[in-house]
Amino acid sequence: MSSERRRQTQLREQTFHCCACFYTDNIFLEDYHMHIRFQDEQQFRKEYEGILKSRGCRTEEHLKSVLMKIEKEVQRRKRLGEQSLERRLAISQSYKPLHPEVYILQDSFLAPEFLEIVTFCRSQDADLDGLLSRIQSISDKRIYRFPVFTQEFCSRFIEEMENFEKSELPKGRPNTMNNYGVLLNELGFDERFIAPLRERYLQPMTSILYPDCGGQYLDSHKAFVVKYSLSEDLDLSSHYDNAEVTVNISLGKEFTEGNLYFADMRQVPANERRYVEVEHVVGQGLLHRGEHVHGALPITSGERWNLIVWMRSATVRNTLCPMCDKAPQLVETLGYGDGFTQSCAPPAPDTVDVCAVI
Numbered sequence: 001m002s003s004e005r006r007r008q009t010q011l012r013e014q015t016f017h018c019c020a021c022f023y024t025d026n027i028f029l030e031d032y033h034m035h036i037r038f039q040d041e042q043q044f045r046k047e048y049e050g051i052l053k054s055r056g057c058r059t060e061e062h063l064k065s066v067l068m069k070i071e072k073e074v075q076r077r078k079r080l081g082e083q084s085l086e087r088r089l090a091i092s093q094s095y096k097p098l099h100p101e102v103y104i105l106q107d108s109f110l111a112p113e114f115l116e117i118v119t120f121c122r123s124q125d126a127d128l129d130g131l132l133s134r135i136q137s138i139s140d141k142r143i144y145r146f147p148v149f150t151q152e153f154c155s156r157f158i159e160e161m162e163n164f165e166k167s168e169l170p171k172g173r174p175n176t177m178n179n180y181g182v183l184l185n186e187l188g189f190d191e192r193f194i195a196p197l198r199e200r201y202l203q204p205m206t207s208i209l210y211p212d213c214g215g216q217y218l219d220s221h222k223a224f225v226v227k228y229s230l231s232e233d234l235d236l237s238s239h240y241d242n243a244e245v246t247v248n249i250s251l252g253k254e255f256t257e258g259n260l261y262f263a264d265m266r267q268v269p270a271n272e273r274r275y276v277e278v279e280h281v282v283g284q285g286l287l288h289r290g291e292h293v294h295g296a297l298p299i300t301s302g303e304r305w306n307l308i309v310w311m312r313s314a315t316v317r318n319t320l321c322p323m324c325d326k327a328p329q330l331v332e333t334l335g336y337g338d339g340f341t342q343s344c345a346p347p348a349p350d351t352v353d354v355c356a357v358i
């Protein structure tokens with residue numbers, strides 16, 4: 001059976017889930033630049049009233065408006081699976097792609113250097129030292145940069161995204177922090193573009209770079225495009241991803257500033273975190289651990305587009321949900337959900353450990 005066939009079969013047989021904390025935790029309050037947990041009003045007031053006050057939420061009226069926004073966000077999350085499916089159907093029925101060929105991953109989209117790196121990673125000689133000599137290590141934080149796409153592909157891909165943006169069709173936004181950008185599964189990129197990119201090209205690398213974070217068992221993902229411009233989102237607040245490993249590929253167009261910054265793993269207390277800034281280079285990808293706290297600085301001109309893939313390993317997350325730090329309480333969803341499964345074989349004790357703080 002071909003690997004693509006095997007993958008399709010596995011996906012059909014495998015049901016992915018969310019953790020129940022999706023409806024209570026990590027709710028982003030844009031006006032106050034903070035993530036909160038909402039169990040009920042009493043808990044919320046007790047935990048956050050003080051800090052919200054110090055950030056300008058001074059009156060009862062302000063607080064009521066925050067509570068309303070939280071309620072709206074929780075309702076949005078509850079309807080997410082169904083609404084995403086509806087959008088997907090509407091798009092598949094009515095959207096006319098500008099560049100239909102970009103929906104199916106081909107080697108010609110990929111930078112020759114990337115193909116060489118992947119060939120090395122798949123070879124008998126593959127090891128960490130060999131891989132590190134072929135990619136750029138950024139500081140000692142296990143962040144790596146390497147060419148991924150050709151310039152030609154980046155331009156075509158952005159044109160496709162712009163064409164979709166111009167259409168009247170409904171658009172699902174990547175998350176509560178990114179107000180612009182596109183969820184790629186709704187456009188039909190998952191099966192023939194993102195999944196093969198993850199399985200055939202990125203996983204051979206992540207197996208070597210992140211064996212302690214499930215890098216060899218990345219079995220689902222959430223993929224989206226983010227867009228920054230002077231009249232839209234300028235930057236992205238500090239956060240960590242709901243992912244074991246993330247790849248962030250710069251697509252263009254032209255922009256100034258907008259660097260990423262990385263602190264430490266999420267377990268390191270905020271006042272002890274040390275930051276490193278990382279530039280985006282068009283066509284190049286950055287690999288980092290999902291739980292590495294990071295954000296994006298404001299751009300000062302132009303437009304910045306990036307393709308982000310949050311890659312998940314059920315083997316790792318089935319034991320600990322990175323968003324609530326507890327054993328996941330599984331809730332059924334459509335599609336990949338947040339990458340939890342019921343039937344994942346437990347990891348061999350000496351091969352997989354949840355990301356260690358390094």
Ligand SMILES: O=C(O)CCC(=O)C(=O)O
Binds near residue numbers: 226241296
């Ligand atoms: O803007 C970027 O390059 C980073 C985006 C990001 O970290 C995310 O969407 O999770």
Ligand SMILES: [Fe+2]
Binds near residue numbers: 239240241294
């Ligand atoms: Fe991120």
